Amino acid sequence: MTAVPQSPHCDSPDRESIDRETARLAWARAASGNPELSLQRASVDAGFRSYWRASGAAGSHIVMDSPPALEDVRPWLRMRELLEGGGVRVPQVLVEDVESGFLLMEDLGGPTLAKVIDDANADAHFAAAITQLLKLQAIVPPPGMGEFGEALLQRDAGLFEEWFLRRHLGIALGCGDAEHLQLVQRRLMDNALSQARVLTHRDFMPRNLMPVADGPAVLDFQDCVSGPVAYDAVSLFKDAFLSWPLARVDEWLAQYHARALAAGVPVPPLAQFRRDADWLGIQRHLKILGIFARLHHRDGKSHYIADAPRFIAYLDEVLPRYPELSPLRDLLDSRIRPAMTGVDA
CATH class of the missing domain: 3.90.1200.10 (Aminoglycoside phosphotransferase (APH), C-terminal lobe)
Incomplete structure (x- = not known):
């Protein structure tokens, strides 16, 4: 994995990480309709994607976080659609926000x-x-x-x-x-x-x-x-x-x-x-x-x-x-x- 170039702005990577964390939680709560939802790390992808378990009174889901500037989520979505169309069992996507790089998906449980x-x-x-x-x-x-x-x-x-x-x-x-x-x-x-x-x-x-x-x-x-x-x-x-x-x-x-x-x-x-x-x-x-x-x-x-x-x-x-x-x-x-x-x- 190559290092991410620093932006010329004054924001540090820590600031960007905090901002992304805040946006991720707010999006997950809105997408699920649960303002009390909490997120815990589920796994980290080999690329820049990360996965978070969203837990609340209505059960649990998985949030995929794919920062658009680092890893476009659209190729993943296109391949998921292709495989699902052929009957392959793939994770179900419940809500998607391509512009922000967030997906709300079914929780398949664990482990692998x-x-x-x-x-x-x-x-x-x-x-x-x-x-x-x-x-x-x-x-x-x-x-x-x-x-x-x-x-x-x-x-x-x-x-x-x-x-x-x-x-x-x-x-x-x-x-x-x-x-x-x-x-x-x-x-x-x-x-x-x-x-x-x-x-x-x-x-x-x-x-x-x-x-x-x-x-x-x-x-x-x-x-x-x-x-x-x-x-x-x-x-x-x-x-x-x-x-x-x-x-x-x-x-x-x-x-x-x-x-x-x-x-x-x-x-x-x-x-x-x-x-x-x-x-x-x-x-x-x-x-x-x-x-x-x-x-x-x-x-x-x-x-x-x-x-x-x-x-x-x-x-x-x-x-x-x-x-x-x-x-x-x-x-x-x-x-x-x-x-x-x-x-x-």
Whole structure:
């Protein structure tokens, strides 16, 4: 997250924050018709949005605060409308004020699926999540929607080398290692680009799902793109914050594949789909390592980098299946793993 430039006016950020807090409470009370309403922080979005639980005698709601100068709420609203039109369970908006950047929404409760899923209930929760994912993937991406294409893949590849290898681990790749990494990244990108395209959430994981009766409800959907068909499925089962045994992940991927075929989602035969999912998983894990390192070093959000070993473990599980990606496995053994032993993560 980049720093917000200071305005030339004399108001300090603290003054602006207080003014926004006052406006938020006044708007929530007017929108709900409850002058006694109180607000408590519910969660903070990865961007500039924040969420507040509005409690009163008539029950509770959620207020989204999306300051217009920092994060326009209209793309979120447009994507919510698109998903709802396709039958995806998304938060219901009760009152909206686009100009001020405030929304009054239903309170889905809490916590997220990431906090309640466990070995005993995972099958049922993932079956429900697949139902929502198939609805999402059945929606035709509208004209002008962003593409999970070459530019985005190149950016993702750069995150790993710039932030995780160079900045976090202090690894400067020589010509040979750099060429080997570029070869693997090129193969991963070609795999992603060759897959059938569907509407793609890009962070379809338990942390962004709310376990409600007619759900789970899907959150954090504003960055949907037209992307490779296997991406969201592997994101769901190989989470950034929660790991499962590889054999169980393979079973869930097979279940998704069977249901996707039946639903008319353009998945290839199972063996090809499994390879596509594995390779997209590797591409995603490398990207997230770069993002978590950037959050640590640039943004001061250091708790994410503690999950770096999870992604190395994901790579260790899958890379032996694919000799074509052996240069990455060699780089892990020769450079990355030794460097991680000397770095706090």
